[in-house]
Amino acid sequence: MNYKIGVISGDGIGPEIVREARKVLDAVCKKYGHEFDYTDLLLGGASIDVHGVPLTEETIEQAKKCDAVLMGSIGGDAKTSPWYQLEPSRRPEAGLLGIRKALNLFANLRPAYLYDELRSACPLREDISAAGFDMLIMRELTGGLYFGARKTEEVDGVRTATDTLTYNENEIRRIAKRAFDIAMKRNKKVCSVDKANVLDSSRLWRQVVEEVAKDYPEVTLSHMYVDNCAMQLVMNPAQFDVILTENMFGDILSDEASMVTGSIGMLSSASLNETKFGLYEPSHGSAPDIAGQNKANPIATILSAAMMLRYSLDLDAEADAVEAAVRQVLKEGYRTGDIMAEGCSQVGTVEMGTLIAERV
Amino acid sequence: MNYKIGVISGDGIGPEIVREARKVLDAVCKKYGHEFDYTDLLLGGASIDVHGVPLTEETIEQAKKCDAVLMGSIGGDAKTSPWYQLEPSRRPEAGLLGIRKALNLFANLRPAYLYDELRSACPLREDISAAGFDMLIMRELTGGLYFGARKTEEVDGVRTATDTLTYNENEIRRIAKRAFDIAMKRNKKVCSVDKANVLDSSRLWRQVVEEVAKDYPEVTLSHMYVDNCAMQLVMNPAQFDVILTENMFGDILSDEASMVTGSIGMLSSASLNETKFGLYEPSHGSAPDIAGQNKANPIATILSAAMMLRYSLDLDAEADAVEAAVRQVLKEGYRTGDIMAEGCSQVGTVEMGTLIAERV
Numbered sequence A, B: 001m002n003y004k005i006g007v008i009s010g011d012g013i014g015p016e017i018v019r020e021a022r023k024v025l026d027a028v029c030k031k032y033g034h035e036f037d038y039t040d041l042l043l044g045g046a047s048i049d050v051h052g053v054p055l056t057e058e059t060i061e062q063a064k065k066c067d068a069v070l071m072g073s074i075g076g077d078a079k080t081s082p083w084y085q086l087e088p089s090r091r092p093e094a095g096l097l098g099i100r101k102a103l104n105l106f107a108n109l110r111p112a113y114l115y116d117e118l119r120s121a122c123p124l125r126e127d128i129s130a131a132g133f134d135m136l137i138m139r140e141l142t143g144g145l146y147f148g149a150r151k152t153e154e155v156d157g158v159r160t161a162t163d164t165l166t167y168n169e170n171e172i173r174r175i176a177k178r179a180f181d182i183a184m185k186r187n188k189k190v191c192s193v194d195k196a197n198v199l200d201s202s203r204l205w206r207q208v209v210e211e212v213a214k215d216y217p218e219v220t221l222s223h224m225y226v227d228n229c230a231m232q233l234v235m236n237p238a239q240f241d242v243i244l245t246e247n248m249f250g251d252i253l254s255d256e257a258s259m260v261t262g263s264i265g266m267l268s269s270a271s272l273n274e275t276k277f278g279l280y281e282p283s284h285g286s287a288p289d290i291a292g293q294n295k296a297n298p299i300a301t302i303l304s305a306a307m308m309l310r311y312s313l314d315l316d317a318e319a320d321a322v323e324a325a326v327r328q329v330l331k332e333g334y335r336t337g338d339i340m341a342e343g344c345s346q347v348g349t350v351e352m353g354t355l356i357a358e359r360v
């Protein structure tokens, strides 16, 4: 089949990890007889360098014509990038938020998985990690504090800043459905995280999630306060299957959960809208300090490409093949520096990409 | 000296842990020749049982007449407490938020400390905890999402809920000053946590914190995004001295930090206003499942009483004596069930209180 893929190389290590993901996708095309037609899209620092702004209408229009977009990492080195001198609202973050909103990517899926082979990198005590864990954070991505009205003003001569956290039932319902749908394909447990003892938006959240749950009698739903969840992720991550939460809580908890796996260089993410379209990117940042040194771990991006095959292109066998290739390479003992362990062979970004591509 | 202390016994294990803290304070009074005049105050479930609401004007007025308030834990068992049937806004949480606001307790101090004797309870891998850690979270407690306008309404037939996150420069300045003042007595490092790449309130926060920092040239200030902080607390908690943050982020991060120590039954907290007045309570919850069984660890409450001696009553030597007594008891190998370890002697709530009181 023929597919149109947008590619946002991004900043820092972005270009080099995307290059390896494309290498792996090339191997998939060859093996399965597909053709991927790639379009380069500008976002973040790369867009600022060309257009002076992190996101243009052109990028949005081009993205809309694609079946999916694969992205490296956005964001630069705060100390050296000229665009860190820009007004915050014009910085690359704005590009990221802008494209999420423009493409209506409301469902952010972030798996947090403890790899058997990488157990020694897990920051938790062995008796806690022994149970293993495999969670998926379903974060609402186009609402809440990120997109509410905000203003900074002087009130009686006192500088005052306000952000607004709003959710309506439709926004909550569609993300809750996504969480339950995916739970049905996993361990059939959804833990919805909120702060319903304080926030009105959380009380509505809880109510609507309960309503949606009625259509999924097989799924066990629980509710947890966000402060408690931040604790449980450290003490007992094995209890979680799907964690469903709003935008800001999801930002915090998904980063905590990734770190708890000890393998943030391995974790992928997908941001989906109501159609099959999605934007796929590693969970980690752009690590400008190691950019261009053939040190970055491309696996998170390669696994994001696998998610793209699965969720946007319906190519399940192909996605399985990429994931199996990654596991195979780990089993054979190849590691980039970030996940290096005794008795393993350290390889660079390019070599890791090649090894995985060869095993597809 | 003569002091007036308000006592909120609270719900669940509250009454029994407060009883032990008073036993220790009695020992302090005896040794140092003070007199504490205690007034019982109703809050939370106990107030609902008597008055039908979690907080009354009477409690506020009585509290204002005290030099400090010592509190157990508020909140009941969601399954069995009749007041969990109440509207959320009338529940005990509302009492807690109400008293914070009424007494202007804007500065919440939560130490998160790795006890040498309790290292084995730390959920982190040994090579991470080896460095030890000793942080203090300074959480803003009377602003932000907790106290902004909120509403739930139908907009064109769609249920919509809104909360508001507002900070003004005065609110930020006073909590920042507290953080820098306390950093001066510690390791002279403040890490201010925000989400300035997204929120206007965080951008103002960062700006005002920078302004305050100018008056503390000896203190090293850094800024960190909240999602990154949630990761750093797991990967490298030793890097932190004072963490300064707003209300909701502080709620999440301080719970995470307490859990990372592995000793949440040991961690105290203070909520202070502009004067010497403060409310002191354990960091942990009311654990209704073990209430009345002589199982609860009273140490967090005893250490909260020590903070009270130090911050509200200016009795530093007395506070030191209580803290030393706690350490002594740990060194001698006494443990409540929650921190029990091989080779130690398990004791109950009452015995632990007595052991500490005897060593003051």
Ligand SMILES: CC(C)[C@H](C(=O)O)[C@@H](O)C(=O)O
Binding pocket: A093, A096, A251, B197, B198, B227
């Ligand atoms: C860069 C930032 C605006 C972004 C967010 O907070 O959503 C990032 O942390 C993420 O999680 O993708």
Ligand SMILES: CC(C)[C@H](C(=O)O)[C@@H](O)C(=O)O
Binding pocket: A197, A198, A227, B093, B096, B251
């Ligand atoms: C009970 C709840 C309202 C409260 C809060 O969120 O402030 C609690 O979690 C705390 O940290 O004291």
